[in-house]
Amino acid sequence: MDARSALLRAIAQAGRERDALNRRAASEIVTHAALRQSITAQRQTLTDAQRQIRTAIAAASRDADEVGVVDGAKTADLYDRTTAALQDQLAVIESLLAQLTESAGTASLTASSADRLLRRSSDGMEAALREAVRQLGQLERLERERVIERVRRRDGAPQQE
Amino acid sequence: MSPADPLFDTLFRPTTLAPAIASAAPVHQPGTRSRAGNAMSRTRGALLDGARRAVEVSGTKITMAQVAAAAGVAKATLYNHFRTRDAVLHALLVDEVTVLAAQFGEQPLPDALGGVANALADHPLLRTLARIEPQTLAALGCIDASAEGWRLAQRAVCAALAADSRGGADTVVRWLASYLLSPAGPASVAVDLAVLLAGLPDVPAQEPARSA
Numbered sequence: 001m002d003a004r005s006a007l008l009r010a011i012a013q014a015g016r017e018r019d020a021l022n023r024r025a026a027s028e029i030v031t032h033a034a035l036r037q038s039i040t041a042q043r044q045t046l047t048d049a050q051r052q053i054r055t056a057i058a059a060a061s062r063d064a065d066e067v068g069v070v071d072g073a074k075t076a077d078l079y080d081r082t083t084a085a086l087q088d089q090l091a092v093i094e095s096l097l098a099q100l101t102e103s104a105g106t107a108s109l110t111a112s113s114a115d116r117l118l119r120r121s122s123d124g125m126e127a128a129l130r131e132a133v134r135q136l137g138q139l140e141r142l143e144r145e146r147v148i149e150r151v152r153r154r155d156g157a158p159q160q161e
Numbered sequence: 162m163s164p165a166d167p168l169f170d171t172l173f174r175p176t177t178l179a180p181a182i183a184s185a186a187p188v189h190q191p192g193t194r195s196r197a198g199n200a201m202s203r204t205r206g207a208l209l210d211g212a213r214r215a216v217e218v219s220g221t222k223i224t225m226a227q228v229a230a231a232a233g234v235a236k237a238t239l240y241n242h243f244r245t246r247d248a249v250l251h252a253l254l255v256d257e258v259t260v261l262a263a264q265f266g267e268q269p270l271p272d273a274l275g276g277v278a279n280a281l282a283d284h285p286l287l288r289t290l291a292r293i294e295p296q297t298l299a300a301l302g303c304i305d306a307s308a309e310g311w312r313l314a315q316r317a318v319c320a321a322l323a324a325d326s327r328g329g330a331d332t333v334v335r336w337l338a339s340y341l342l343s344p345a346g347p348a349s350v351a352v353d354l355a356v357l358l359a360g361l362p363d364v365p366a367q368e369p370a371r372s373a
Contacts, residue, residue, distance in 0.1 A: 008299060015296030133295035137343045140302065144339035147332055148356050155360035 003079060004143075006059035007136045010052040014129040017045045021122035035114050039100055042121055046097045049125060050090060056132070057086045078142050082135045089128040096124045205242055205252075208232045212253045217285055220294035221250055254301075254310045257286065262317035270325040275347075275354050278337055282344035291342075302341040304334065322361070329361040 021042060064079035103117055211232025215223040228249055229239040243249045261280060265273040281287065290298040305311050311334075318337070319330045336357060340350075 008303060011296050011299045130295055133299050136299055140339045140343040144336060144343065144353065147336050147339070148353050151332060151360035152356050155356070
């Protein structure tokens with residue numbers, strides 16, 4: 001799977017998960033059991049997102065090595081930046097996961113503190129989603145440059161700086 | 162009194178339509194022009210305009226009531242044309258591609274390709290999705306040969322290139338698709354377009370088929 005496909009999957013999943021988080025945050029949590037269930041579901045959601053972003057990072061990193069040989073350092077640099085941006089998003093999601101895990105273990109978990117946590121997770125997922133789309137936009141720009149470069153080489157025109 | 166008797170006809174002639182006819186939505190037969198067909202087409206256009214306005218505000222999470230209100234028609238009228246929200250969104254997408262193809266299809270190749278690239282980079286619906294629903298835009302930007310919108314786009318590009326005796330439709334479609342997710346200014350489009358037009362392969366024009 002290339003970085004673009006991996007990013008598309010990560011974006012689709014992040015979108016679904018963000019919606020699920022929003023629904024969960026909006027629902028009224030009345031019992032303590034429902035509270036814990038909601039936190040567990042949210043942890044699962046974030047874990048899925050974490051896995052998908054890790055796949056995208058691996059694909060971007062592999063593409064950086066491959067395109068570096070064919071298209072040069074400039075192209076590889078863009079994939080490296082994509083990898084770095086996704087690593088940042090992964091760190092955010094891991095921090096949210098840690099907070100949720102910690103909260104789930106405390107006895108003083110209340111509906112309002114759980115609500116705050118759920119909303120924070122939802123915001124974190126939204127940010128990860130937007131960042132992934134931004135990176136996809138960068139890869140699209142790169143793809144456009146490659147299309148034009150291929151046409152130029154075929155035409156035998158001098159390379160443009 | 163026999164069935165042929167005029168009195169029999171007056172007394173026993175049904176006054177309502179058969180159920181199958183009464184419940185059927187009006188259908189415009191292709192190739193015919195009728196006042197009803199034109200009215201349907203106008204209503205459909207108004208509904209798609211309403212859907213366009215609704216999507217520009219709310220993204221794809223629109224409701225049928227919102228579309229009907231934006232189009233200024235009753236919900237029942239909307240349901241006569243589209244059964245679901247997905248059907249509305251699909252029709253809107255196909256309409257957008259068709260409008261772009263019609264708008265630029267008759268122009269000389271450089272103007273057509275440049276026009277479409279700039280239109281995609283500036284498209285209000287696409288920019289709305291980029292702002293409020295980026296994951297939908299990401300999915301739309303992925304070329305999918307099985308999707309009707311992409312098939313229409315591919316066909317329109319092939320036709321524009323063929324009219325200029327040029328090939329390379331896949332390259333052109335890939336280039337145009339990149340503007341969905343990564344818009345660029347007219348100057349950048351013009352620079353790319355010059356390279357593209359210089360490098361697209363020539364294909365011999367096909368002779369018109371002779372009838373036997």
